[in-house]
Amino acid sequence: MIAPVVSMVVVALLLWLAVWxxxxxDAFLAVAAFVVYxxxxxxxxxxxxxxxxxxxxxxxxxxxxxxxxxxxxGRLRRTEAALSTEHAGTxxxxxxxxxAVGVAGGLMIAVTMLxxxxxxxxxxxxxxxPATGVGNPITGVxxxxxxxDTLLEAIVLVIALIGxxxxxxxxxxxxxxxxxxxxxxxxxxAYLARVLPPLGIVIxxxxxxxxxxHPGGKFQSATILAAMWMLVQMAALADxxxxxxxxxxxxxxxxxxxxxxxxxFGLWTAGxxxxxxxxxxxxLILLIEMALLPTLVLVLALLMNGPATRKAVx
Amino acid sequence: MxxxxxxxxxxxxxxVAIGLVRVARGPGRAERMMAAQLLGTGAIGALxxxxxxxxxxxxxxxxLTLALLSAFASIAFVKFAMRxxxxxxxxxxxx
Amino acid sequence: MSxxxxxxxxxxxxxxxxxxLAGTVGLLRFPDAYTRLHALTKADNLGLALxxxxxxxxxxxxxxxxxxxxxxxxVMLSSGAVSQLIAxxxxxxxxx
Numbered sequence: 001m002i003a004p005v006v007s008m009v010v011v012a013l014l015l016w017l018a019v020w021x022x023x024x025x026d027a028f029l030a031v032a033a034f035v036v037y038x039x040x041x042x043x044x045x046x047x048x049x050x051x052x053x054x055x056x057x058x059x060x061x062x063x064x065x066x067x068x069x070x071x072x073x074g075r076l077r078r079t080e081a082a083l084s085t086e087h088a089g090t091x092x093x094x095x096x097x098x099x100a101v102g103v104a105g106g107l108m109i110a111v112t113m114l115x116x117x118x119x120x121x122x123x124x125x126x127x128x129x130p131a132t133g134v135g136n137p138i139t140g141v142x143x144x145x146x147x148x149d150t151l152l153e154a155i156v157l158v159i160a161l162i163g164x165x166x167x168x169x170x171x172x173x174x175x176x177x178x179x180x181x182x183x184x185x186x187x188x189x190a191y192l193a194r195v196l197p198p199l200g201i202v203i204x205x206x207x208x209x210x211x212x213x214h215p216g217g218k219f220q221s222a223t224i225l226a227a228m229w230m231l232v233q234m235a236a237l238a239d240x241x242x243x244x245x246x247x248x249x250x251x252x253x254x255x256x257x258x259x260x261x262x263x264x265f266g267l268w269t270a271g272x273x274x275x276x277x278x279x280x281x282x283x284l285i286l287l288i289e290m291a292l293l294p295t296l297v298l299v300l301a302l303l304m305n306g307p308a309t310r311k312a313v314x
Numbered sequence: 315m316x317x318x319x320x321x322x323x324x325x326x327x328x329x330v331a332i333g334l335v336r337v338a339r340g341p342g343r344a345e346r347m348m349a350a351q352l353l354g355t356g357a358i359g360a361l362x363x364x365x366x367x368x369x370x371x372x373x374x375x376x377x378l379t380l381a382l383l384s385a386f387a388s389i390a391f392v393k394f395a396m397r398x399x400x401x402x403x404x405x406x407x408x409x
Numbered sequence: 410m411s412x413x414x415x416x417x418x419x420x421x422x423x424x425x426x427x428x429x430l431a432g433t434v435g436l437l438r439f440p441d442a443y444t445r446l447h448a449l450t451k452a453d454n455l456g457l458a459l460x461x462x463x464x465x466x467x468x469x470x471x472x473x474x475x476x477x478x479x480x481x482x483x484v485m486l487s488s489g490a491v492s493q494l495i496a497x498x499x500x501x502x503x504x505x
Contacts, residue, residue: 006324013331020338028394029338032346035387036334039353039380043327046364046373054376063383066350067390074394148339167463181393188497192490200382207375215372224379234393251336315415315467322422329426329433336436336445344442344499348449351488351495352436355453358484359460362477363422366467374476381480385487389442390482392494396501 006049014040027073035066041238052138055207058198059223067230068304087146090159092254106268110172114138133282137214142217143285147274151259154292158298165243174244174314177305198227208293222296229301238306242312256297259288318362319367323360332354347391414466421463422450428456442499454485 005091014037021033038061045054125137125145132144142150168177183189204224211217232238241248262284266275274285330352337349358377365373435448461481468474 003320006320006327007322009331010327013334014326017334028343028391029346032337036337036349039357039384039387040330040352042380043364043374044358044362046361046370046376050369051370051372051376054373055379058355058376058380059383062380063386063390065386073319159404176369186402188490189393189495192389192487192494195371196382198489203378203382207379210372210375210377214375216375220379224382227383231386231389234389272333295398315438317466318419318450319422322426323425326429326456326460329429333449334431335438340442340445342442342499343502344495345445345497347498348436348446352453352490355449355457355488356429356485358480359425359457362460362480366464374473374480378476378483381483381487384491385491388487388491389410389494395498399500404444405480407476 003146010040010044010047025078028070031066031069031073034069038062038065050219052136055215055220056223059220059227062225063227064300064304069226069305079148079288082311093310105266116190121204131281132276132285134285136215136217138215139211143288144276144281145265147259147288150292151256151263151274154256154259154295158295160301161205161302164303165307168309169232172308172311174242175308176242176310177242177302177308178233178240180235180239181236183234185236189235190237192285193231193237197217197228197232198230200224204228208289211289212286218290218293218296222300224306225293225297226300230304231299233305241302241306243302251294251298253295255292258291281298316367319363322378323363326360326363326402330360343395345397349390350384350391352382354378357384361393417445418463418466419434421459425459425463427455428459443496446492446496450488454488457484490503 013148017033017037017040021037024030024033038057042054043059044059045051045057045133128145129135129140132140134140134144165173170176172186204221207216208218208221209216210222232286233240240252243249264272266277266284267273269275269280270277333352335347337352340346340348353367354377359379361377362381365371365377384401429452432448432452435452436445437447439445458481461477464477465474468477
């Protein structure tokens with residue numbers, strides 16, 4: 001009796017937040033609504049028994065995307081005045097409305113036309129899971145059954161980072177991204193940035209380790225670690241990293257590189273790219289995860305930092 | 315017991331929803347910054363209650379993540395607001 | 410024994426819910442940003458603390474209970490510091 005009421009309240013709230021974040025005049029307010037929406041969605045995922053997704057939503061949708069959007073709003077401030085004086089013509093508005101209604105209607109029809117028993121591979125995954133050595137079926141799918149997808153996703157992230165870096169001015173290539181943050185070294189923010197990151201690092205590493213058999217894993221862990229690093233930067237306890245440091249670049253590529261090496265190793269020993277020989281499954285998965293962790297942390301943090309804008313002094 | 319915990323969680327979520335009205339109406343930027351704070355304590359409370367009701371232990375991990383990330387989001391908001399207040403001057407942040 | 414614990418949990422969680430209500434009422438009704446911050450941070454945190462205390466007997470195992478307390482400590486630390494930050498940023502916005 002309680003559960004449907006809760007669900008309806010949460011759904012109504014989410015709809016209101018979603019609409020609000022689109023129609024809000026102030027960009028700051030829109031981003032605040034979006035962050036609240038992301039954090040609340042994590043609650044929804046928990047109710048739907050998707051704990052891993054809830055973790056990712058809380059980490060990415062809540063904190064990281066919010067920070068990213070705020071950075072974008074900051075850069076867009078200069079164009080905001082010009083944008084607010086633009087008025088779309090009636091024809092454009094009608095076309096936009098029709099398109100939006102069409103897409104929403106199509107989605108609604110598609111959802112209602114879903115088969116009663118949704119097609120799912122879960123019955124096939126569960127018996128095969130013990131062979132992978134991990135207890136969390138999501139980790140098993142991501143790193144054993146569909147490891148190729150994870151590899152390609154990691155490569156896409158690295159390419160995205162290179163794309164973001166290419167937006168920086170030529171003279172600053174290899175320099176430090178973002179502005180030089182300033183904060184009182186004895187102030188509250190510096191205090192928080194000294195106390196919170198150690199806790200965050202421990203929690204992040206714990207989530208990484210727990211991902212083998214419980215909800216968690218490298219992605220959520222990397223998000224927490226990247227957020228802690230950003231916190232240290234925002235409190236001016238450390239400057240943004242120089243993007244021409246070899247160790248930074250090595251950290252960015254180590255994940256996909258190790259992944260590919262393991263894949264070739266599988267080709268050689270088990271007859272298929274990314275095949276795991278018997279008994280080697282768990283150690284290889286662990287190796288891939290440990291290599292992907294620095295990649296993800298660096299890529300996420302650097303994506304939030306943006307392209308290099310300050311030439312590094314040699 | 316589980317029913318009670320779930321209703322308590324529903325109540326907390328309702329409180330968060332009502333609190334968001336202030337975030338929406340709040341005349342200043344501070345009210346918007348409070349949004350992440352409000353969600354932080356509210357959603358975490360609701361999550362812990364739901365986790366205890368369903369017996370799923372890993373919900374506490376979600377609460378941990380939410381605690382860290384909502385703090386991070388709040389700080390990002392505050393930093394952003396500070397930078398908007400002093401776009402040109404590199405004043406010493408008395409934060 | 411378990412009924413005593415259950416009653417304790419129920420009482421504590423209802424106390425926590427009351428403080429959440431108080432915090433939201435304060436957030437809506439207080440006149441300016443500082444007092445609203447006060448209501449939000451203090452009352453909501455107290456609500457969370459009571460909820461955590463109430464849930465402790467419901468947890469199975471010391472590790473689960475310890476994680477619960479860790480969540481509470483983390484929220485206390487971060488919300489205390491963040492509310493200070495928000496208050497200072499509001500103060501600096503005011504015309505001197």
